[in-house]
Amino acid sequence: MEYLNNMFFGIFLTVIVYLVGQYLFKKTNNFFLFQPLFVGMVLGIAVLVLIQQVTGATSDAVFSAYWNGGKENMIGANLLFWFLSPATIAFAVPLYKRNDIVKKYWVEILLSLIIGLFISLTIIYFVCIALGLPKNEIASLLPQSATTAIALPLSESIGGVPAITAMTVILNAVIVMALGDQIIKLFRLGSDPIGVGLGLGSSGHTMGSVKAVELGSIQGAMASIAVVIVGVATNLVVPIFANIVGLK
Amino acid sequence: MKNEKESPNVEAKKEPSNILVQIFIYSGILFLSNILSHFMPASFPVPVPVWGLIILYVLLTTNVIKLHQVEQTSKFLIGIMGFLFVPSGIQMYKSLDFLANDGVKLMIAIIISTIVLLIVIAFTARILIAIGKKIRKEDSNDGVSE
Numbered sequence: 001m002e003y004l005n006n007m008f009f010g011i012f013l014t015v016i017v018y019l020v021g022q023y024l025f026k027k028t029n030n031f032f033l034f035q036p037l038f039v040g041m042v043l044g045i046a047v048l049v050l051i052q053q054v055t056g057a058t059s060d061a062v063f064s065a066y067w068n069g070g071k072e073n074m075i076g077a078n079l080l081f082w083f084l085s086p087a088t089i090a091f092a093v094p095l096y097k098r099n100d101i102v103k104k105y106w107v108e109i110l111l112s113l114i115i116g117l118f119i120s121l122t123i124i125y126f127v128c129i130a131l132g133l134p135k136n137e138i139a140s141l142l143p144q145s146a147t148t149a150i151a152l153p154l155s156e157s158i159g160g161v162p163a164i165t166a167m168t169v170i171l172n173a174v175i176v177m178a179l180g181d182q183i184i185k186l187f188r189l190g191s192d193p194i195g196v197g198l199g200l201g202s203s204g205h206t207m208g209s210v211k212a213v214e215l216g217s218i219q220g221a222m223a224s225i226a227v228v229i230v231g232v233a234t235n236l237v238v239p240i241f242a243n244i245v246g247l248k
Numbered sequence: 249m250k251n252e253k254e255s256p257n258v259e260a261k262k263e264p265s266n267i268l269v270q271i272f273i274y275s276g277i278l279f280l281s282n283i284l285s286h287f288m289p290a291s292f293p294v295p296v297p298v299w300g301l302i303i304l305y306v307l308l309t310t311n312v313i314k315l316h317q318v319e320q321t322s323k324f325l326i327g328i329m330g331f332l333f334v335p336s337g338i339q340m341y342k343s344l345d346f347l348a349n350d351g352v353k354l355m356i357a358i359i360i361s362t363i364v365l366l367i368v369i370a371f372t373a374r375i376l377i378a379i380g381k382k383i384r385k386e387d388s389n390d391g392v393s394e
Contacts (some may be wrong), residue, residue, distance in 0.1 A: 083332050086278060088301060089274060112376045120365045164354070166339075168358050
């Protein structure tokens with residue numbers, strides 16, 4: 001196990017599983033279940049489980065080898081994770097390039113996000129009730145429209161479990177990457193670039209914005225603005241909503 | 249407007265700036281964002297990348313930073329973002345035990361709620377934009393273009 005405590009193990013594993021994903025995606029003519037991010041995630045987890053089985057190490061030790069080379073404050077896959085920060089900032093560029101749309105529709109954009117968020121929360125709440133989820137899990141799902149740094153403290157403050165919220169926010173991104181195209185086609189959202197962009201940014205966060213940029217410049221700009229506004233709006237709307245339905 | 253490839257506020261194409269200049273801009277914004285989010289109250293966190301996005305957008309809109317100084321790096325970073333997100337996905341490894349015990353319902357709830365967010369916000373925007381157009385009495389063919 002010690003030989004895996006090496007700062008390049010995590011980076012190397014991530015590159016390999018992602019490249020396999022890209023290869024499969026291309027070979028199967030963009031079959032949605034072979035979306036590279038999804039394949040990379042599943043394969044990566046499978047490799048870590050395999051290592052755990054073979055070496056008999058604890059799952060914490062295996063994950064730490066992957067994440068930070070087995071030592072605190074060291075580099076591993078967390079180096080790639082760190083680059084998500086400048087990559088998120090980079091979405092200011094597609095947003096600026098469609099400033100014409102922002103200037104023309106900013107009232108509609110703002111209202112759509114806030115009203116849409118409230119309606120979504122209501123539906124999500126009742127879906128959770130219908131599925132029979134316990135209260136703390138419902139509270140963990142409500143802040144999912146925000147990014148991790150906003151969603152985790154929010155989840156805790158309305159009685160949720162931050163670990164579940166963290167998992168939800170990650171899965172949001174993976175689901176939107178894998179199923180986004182299918183959902184857009186199924187519900188015929190494609191004709192409406194502003195709506196699609198705002199929806200992708202709200203549901204899939206920055207990964208939704210990646211998908212949106214692929215679809216077009218308006219979609220990309222709208223998803224970028226959605227990430228910012230929905231993040232802040234979640235902070236304001238979710239505690240009010242939790243109060244109304246009596247979660248706390 | 250329909251035939252224009254880019255929006256009107258895109259300047260004439262210039263050579264991308266030196267890569268070090270681009271890195272300087274991104275790291276400067278990250279530094280500033282870190283300081284700003286440090287001063288936000290704990291009850292109202294605004295994450296570093298969100299501050300950074302706002303700052304870069306404002307600097308671009310006010311013409312302090314020019315497009316050619318950040319565009320190349322932006323394209324590169326957005327292009328590899330799916331790859332950069334893989335470690336976050338692999339973090340799910342830590343939740344495997346939890347999912348194995350009581351995960352099915354939760355997974356269903358997460359998948360449904362993701363789809364709900366996408367569709368509801370897209371439809372809300374479609375309705376509100378239609379209403380907005382009526383209020384402004386615009387021709388419905390004007391406006392949004394690819």
